[in-house]
Structure formats: structure tokens, C-alpha cells
Amino acid sequence: MREPIIAGNWKMFKTVSDAEIFINEVKGKAEVEGVESVICAPFTNLPALVDAVKGTKIKVGAQNFHWEESGAFTGEISGFMLNDLGVDYVIIGHSERREYFAETDQTVNKKVHASFKYDLTPIVCVGEKLEEREANQTKEVVKLQVNEALQGLTKDQAAKVVIAYEPIWAIGTGKSSTAEDANEVIAYIREQIAVSFDAEIANQVRIQYGGSVKPNNVRDYMGQSDIDGALVGGASLDPASYTQLVEGAK
Numbered sequence: 001m002r003e004p005i006i007a008g009n010w011k012m013f014k015t016v017s018d019a020e021i022f023i024n025e026v027k028g029k030a031e032v033e034g035v036e037s038v039i040c041a042p043f044t045n046l047p048a049l050v051d052a053v054k055g056t057k058i059k060v061g062a063q064n065f066h067w068e069e070s071g072a073f074t075g076e077i078s079g080f081m082l083n084d085l086g087v088d089y090v091i092i093g094h095s096e097r098r099e100y101f102a103e104t105d106q107t108v109n110k111k112v113h114a115s116f117k118y119d120l121t122p123i124v125c126v127g128e129k130l131e132e133r134e135a136n137q138t139k140e141v142v143k144l145q146v147n148e149a150l151q152g153l154t155k156d157q158a159a160k161v162v163i164a165y166e167p168i169w170a171i172g173t174g175k176s177s178t179a180e181d182a183n184e185v186i187a188y189i190r191e192q193i194a195v196s197f198d199a200e201i202a203n204q205v206r207i208q209y210g211g212s213v214k215p216n217n218v219r220d221y222m223g224q225s226d227i228d229g230a231l232v233g234g235a236s237l238d239p240a241s242y243t244q245l246v247e248g249a250k
């Protein structure tokens with residue numbers, strides 16, 4: 001049985017006090033038995049969030065990190081530092097990082113390996129651009145991204161990875177993929193993991209859908225055979241909406 005996972009990706013939103021107010025409002029609400037709930041926040045909010053979620057079921061994630069433990073990398077934060085703070089998850093290879101910050105399948109792979117070194121669960125993002133979808137290349141694109149991201153992992157590690165399938169054209173646009181289309185791509189990702197590792201591992205890996213997920217459509221995704229949760233941007237910023245997303249994943 002794969003435990004559903006709702007992760008909020010706050011992107012570059014919210015101050016420390018905003019984050020504290022948010023947790024106070026969702027405490028005891030966005031905590032549903034059998035659903036994992038993770039808030040991935042800007043670095044500046046992480047210490048306060050780790051503190052605020054103590055005693056709750058809510059986990060904290062970062063949105064990026066550097067694969068080296070320490071060194072002359074001005075402006076970077078390491079997995080070692082995140083682990084030291086008490087952070088449990090990290091988003092890797094979000095399309096915004098690939099597009100604006102030169103993240104590649106190779107850096108994604110280095111970060112996936114480093115996440116295990118520092119005991120962080122990776123949420124690895126993959127997904128096609130609109131032109132790729134229109135050219136019928138979706139499966140080819142995600143297969144390459146997934147294979148490169150998971151390259152060199154042990155079976156035990158691969159089983160713990162969370163993958164977020166986020167078609168780029170659906171992010172922040174209000175144009176979500178249909179649940180059936182998302183499920184088809186996600187089932188295909190699972191098949192690829194069975195080829196690279198084995199069927200048992202593929203059956204354990206949790207794969208989320210992301211892209212304009214809202215309280216009013218989350219249940220459509222959760223009703224599909226292969227979708228294990230959602231990675232949510234805009235709709236994760238509001239406490240009431242986030243709570244409904246977590247409830248909808250049950």
C-alpha cells in the first residue's frame with residue numbers, strides 16, 4: 001500500500017511570520033490519518049517551520065539544495081545543513097529550476113544521490129513542455145528524465161523516491177491535465193521503474209501529479225490507479241485550501 005502524499009510547494013512566497021500563522025491555522029486540520037502532508041518552503045522559513053510542526057503530522061521540505069556537503073559555493077545551501085535543521089524532504093529538479101537556474105538531468109541525479117546521503121526524501125520533478133506534448137513526445141521525455149534522475153540508485157533507495165509528474169503547461173496556468181491523461185503518464189513512469197529496477201520497487205514508488213491541482217479536482221486525481229498524491233503550488237498557500245487538499249487525498 002502506498003501512502004498518499006500531498007506536498008505544498010510554496011515557491012518564493014511567505015515570510016517567517018506568514019509561515020508560522022499558516023501552521024497555526026492548519027494544525028489538527030491538515031493532519032489526516034493515512035495521508036502524508038509536507039510543506040516545502042523557502043530556506044528562510046525552514047527553521048521556524050521545523051519548530052512550528054513539532055508534535056504534528058506535518059513534515060517540512062526544502063525546494064532545492066547543493067549536492068556537496070560544504071565548500072566555496074556562494075549562495076548555496078547543502079543537504080547536510082538541511083538535515084541538521086530537521087528538514088525531511090527536498091524537491092529536486094522542479095521545471096522552474098530547470099528553466100531559470102540551469103538545472104539538468106545530471107545535476108538532478110547528483111542531488112538525488114546526495115539526498116540519500118543526508119537522509120532527505122527526494123521529490124523528483126519531471127514533465128514535458130507544451131511543444132513536446134503536442135509533438136507526442138511526452139512519454140519519451142519523462143522516461144529520459146526519470147531514468148537519468150534515478151541512475152545509480154540501489155533498489156532500496158529507488159523505492160523511497162517520490163516522483164512528481166508535472167506537465168509544464170499545466171503549472172500555474174489553471175489548465176490541469178485530465179486525471180486519466182495524468183494517470184496514463186504516471187503508469188508509464190511506473191513501468192519504466194520496473195524496467196530499471198523491478199516490479200516490486202515500481203509498486204512501492206510514490207508518484208504525484210502536479211499542475212493546477214485545487215481542492216475541487218484533487219479527488220479526481222486521487223481516484224486514479226497510479227496517482228499517489230499531488231505537488232501543489234498556488235492552492236497550497238492558503239490554509240483552508242491546503243487543508244482541503246490533504247482531506248481530499250484520503
Ligand SMILES: O=C(CO)COP(=O)(O)O
Pocket residue numbers: 009094166170171172173174210211212213231232233234235
Ligand atoms: O509547480 C507546481 C508545484 O510544484 C504546480 O504549481 P500550481 O499548483 O500553482 O500549478
